[in-house]
Amino acid sequence: MIRIDPSEVSTGKLHGMMLGAIGPRPIAFASTIDEEGNPNLSPFSFFNVFSANPPILIFSPARRVRDNSTKHTLENAITTKEVVINIVNYDIVQQMSLSSTEYPDEVNEFDKAGLTMLPSEKINSFRVAEAPVQFECKVNEIVSLGNEGGAGNLVICEVLLMHVKKEILDDDGKIDQYKIDQVARMGGNWYTRANMGMFEVPKPLSTIGIGIDALPEDIKNSTVFTGNDLGKLGNVERIPTNTEVGDFVNNNSDIKGKIQDANLIEIHKFAQQYLDKDDINTAWNILAAIQ
Template sequence: MKIRPEDIENPQLYGHLVGAVQPRPIAFASTVDNDGKVNLSPFSFFNVFSAKPPILVFSPVRRGRDGTIKDTLINVQQNAEVVISVVNYNMVQQMSLASTEYATGVDEFVKSGLTAVKSELVKPPRVAESPVQFECKVINIKELGDNGGAGSLVICEVVMIHIDDQILDENDSIDPFKIDTVARMGGNWYCRSKDAMFEVEKPTRNHGVGVDALPDHARNSEVLTGNDLGRLGNLSEIPEDDEVLAFAKAENLSHLDTKEKHKKAKELIAKNQIADAWKILLS
């Protein structure tokens, strides 16, 4: 399928975008209007964009039916402050309830049963149930259009971070299992980080040799996957010839054909024995 965005209706385009760009973290944004009334609403067009200065950006999208803007955007235009609370699994149903399009002035904290806690440096309250809450000043709002479906980038500088001690590990870092965040998928679907996580080691300080350093038969293997090749390419040094010969002799590899060597290398990759997998492929 190939699509030019201008050739399809907004709902279908939106569905393709959010169905492909996933999982998306959720900004549970609390704001106040000029009368001090609180609004609480979730946005999955959201991420962190800078550490120094600490910048978070989320985007309320104009209503598709008439192009009108949401209360959150009106509030940050009037009062350039917001608290962005992280959403974990224990509060996802209440967060979903808060996304209901209540009338202007209705307090979603009350409707959802979530607890509003006074912030220290900004007016909007924090969500007490959230494991991490960011108090922010809105430093810029970038309008992306005035039609239905157009976003507005709300650029926020973090001025205070509140972290629940219970989600910290022994080094006072946030434990990805303990925080148990959720993220938006397409349609009605969410994912839970605790169930979806797997670990990928970062490239070493010494640059990986790259997939291009592998012999042709390995790069074009029907056995080794792209993930296998990526792990092989991340090794910082190719084994020396004498190491390869010694390994091949010790493992009695001479009787194996190419496909069998690939299968054996794949087994070693699964055990994180990357250097030995290289030796098989070079033998």
């Protein structure tokens, strides 16, 4: 591995390496107004949710690396103590990118990006009508992280009102992770479209997994299984008993035939096929049959 000491490289290079390594990052499409009521709209990928009670979102408009100047969004947040954070989906990603152009103060990025200003209910800043979710927020605090170019400014926002388009909800009233069709920022000019690469990872809430350290040695040291495979196998409450394994094998003649004369590597590869399909129970019964 290469080593990078932040004190020995330029801010620009460090910035690029950090953003290339840390991602995908959600995007805060921040809408603010200045003290005269002029709107501003700009995206920020230093952003996330940090609390539900109170509901807190934080984004960071960093000082520009090239000239140490601050952004209009930060100046407006300091002055008005409010912001609308709009969520970006694939339908508006190009318009969002266009709005990041450094237009002069008097230019309305809503107009430049062809987006619709929608009045908020609890604050004066406008919402992006096309955004699937919009958060009306008051700014509780702004924490400056430095005075040099590249320094962040944590804008700590408390959600006063959340707007969600009905079209992105599932039958249970929850946000459907496919329908919302979010995009996220990566390094350079790269973005990712979330619903093109989503997968589910079951997380036990009522049981405790045995852990990889408790796996039988031949499984733990297998040349076949990946770290993800071992993680799935270790995420069970217990290994099947001999009785359970016997019943399973006897009731599945195809599996019984495959493992009867197979060597260890072949059995591991066979079990891996079921792990790839998230059929952990079958994989474990195959493996436990030879223990």
